[in-house]
Every structure is written in structure tokens, then in C-alpha cells.
Amino acid sequence: MSQAKPQKRIPATVVTGFLGSGKTTLINYLLKEQRDKKVAVIVNEFGEIGIDGQIVVEEDNEQLVEFNNGCLCCTVRDDLVKTLISLTQRTELDAILIETTGLADPAPVASTFFVSDEIKPSIKLDAFITVVDACNLERSLAGSHEAQEQVAFADVILINKTDLVDAEELASVEQKLRSLNPLAKIHHTQNSVIDPALILGVGAFELAAKLEVDPTFLEDLDHEHDAEVGSFALSSEQPIDINKFMIWMNDVAMEKGEDLYRTKGLFYARGFSERVLFQSVRMLTSMSRDRQWKPDEAKRSDFVVIGRNLNRDEFSEGFHKCVVAG
């Protein structure tokens, strides 16, 4: 009897970053480097004419380009879902790249992948890549909420235009980014040149991979800084009542959705033989079973919270109320 072939889920990579940071340069570079692959590109721009789309098309007609006029984060999320569905039906794709406008709020784009049952079986959000202009980071962050969110949401950050800053400035840019997003992988680039393997097919949920390599990774995560956007980690070695946690976090997400950008956690949950993965994007929360705990592994829960003006003590209190009393 022949077995049904499991459906391959196409990885989708969202490229975000502030105006002029080097997103189109990156997409073009990736297309050139991936000539042997079938890659679809969705370019999202304000305005009637898709300039970036025209720049991206180049001469290679193996690759598909779709346009959305308007901003992905506000008006055209339905269009994004429709475009993604049509892409999966049209051809066997190896990857999808989505370039957002420099002014995009990343949360609604991310949430598209969480909420749409139509695209979930065939497309997976692989990673959020945020391209940062090393020369203009401070200015962009100061002037734009979206720029802060793009950094806070990133799974991978490219500090681009390194040719325009000296080593000291570069170190300070990196420190600033780290304080806003301690989880993201950071790479330095010039003209967005990077090994595609470092940004494509990396898996959006970086926390699990990082903890495999370094279980103490989250221990130094608390940062004291003035920025409105920040992050902290909460941990416990005692089991968590995951139902209680979900109820609490759903309430918190509803109440603070505007300021709670993103959370990610791996939990030692009572009654589960697997690690439990929880993440949220603004008001949307999701939970799933991860791999089995290994026999020699110390069970623990680590939960990372990224957002604006969040009170760590309040979160810590709520979190520790979900710890099962020993």
C-alpha cells in the first residue's frame, strides 16, 4: 500500500527594516545566489507603482514577483493570504521572500502566519529578517515606533552599511540592538551580502535552538536601559501549570496587546512528557508540543517577553503564580 507523501511546507522569510536600510538589495542578492531554486518574491510598497518590484524582477523569469499596493500591516493582509495561497497552488516553490515596506509594523504580518488555517498546512514562517542601516539606526529608532518593533520582532538582524561606520560606532549599534532584542542572531553586512544559509531555512523559533547549544543562554538577559522597548526572561525549574499560564497570558495579551510585541517560551509543563512551546504575537497566542525531554536533561521553563514599557515585576508575579507548588 502506498503511503501518502507528507506535504512539504514552503518556508517563508519576511524581510523587514526601515526605509532605505538595504532590503531590496538583500532580496536581489538572494535571488542571484539562489538561481537554481524556485523562489517567489512578494514585494509590498506604498503607492501605485511598485518600484522595488521592478528592481527585483531582473531578467530571471523563473522567479515570480507579486505586488501589493498599500501596507501589508494595515489594509492588505487578506491580499497577502490570497497571494500566498495562489503561490502554493501555482508551482512547487522552494522558498517565499516577502519584503515589507520600511514603515511596516511587523506584528500583523507575523500574525498572518499564525491565524490563517488556509496557509498553515503548506507554508511556514521561517524567520523575520530585519535589515538595519548602521549609519541611521539611532535616528530611525528615535523617530519611528515601527523601526523599534522591526528590531524587537527580528529572528535575524543584519547590520548593513558597515562601510559607513567605524568599529566603535558599529559596536554601539550592536549593543543597542542587543538591548532591544537579546534573542536575534546578528550579522554584519555590506550591500546586504550574506551567506543565504544564515538567513534562509533557519527556523523562526530561535530560542529552542539556542537553548540546545547553551542552556544558560537566558540567564543574563535582564537589561537595564532607558529604551521604551525592552525584554526580559523569566525562568523556573519547577513545573508550570500550562493551562493556568495560557489563561493568564491570554488575558495579558488582550490587555497589553499594543505594547506586548512578542513572547516566546519553552516550558516544563506538568502532565506533558514533551517540552511545550508557547509564543505570542501581540494579541495572538499559540501553544504546541515540542520534542520529548531527553533523559539526562534538566527540565526547566524559560519565557522571553519583548515589548514596550512592560513591568517585569508584574510579569514575574503572574508567571510564578503558574508554577506548580512543590
Ligand SMILES: Nc1nc2c(ncn2[C@@H]2O[C@H](COP(=O)(O)OP(=O)(O)OP(=O)(O)O)[C@@H](O)[C@H]2O)c(=O)[nH]1
Ligand atoms: N554605502 C552603502 N550603501 C548601501 C549598502 N546597502 C545598500 N546600500 C544602498 O542604500 C540604498 C537603499 O537600499 P535599498 O536596498 O533600496 O533599501 P530598502 O530597504 O529596500 O529601501 P526602501 O524600499 O525605501 O525601504 C541603495 O542606494 C543601496 O545601493 C551598504 O552596505 N553600504
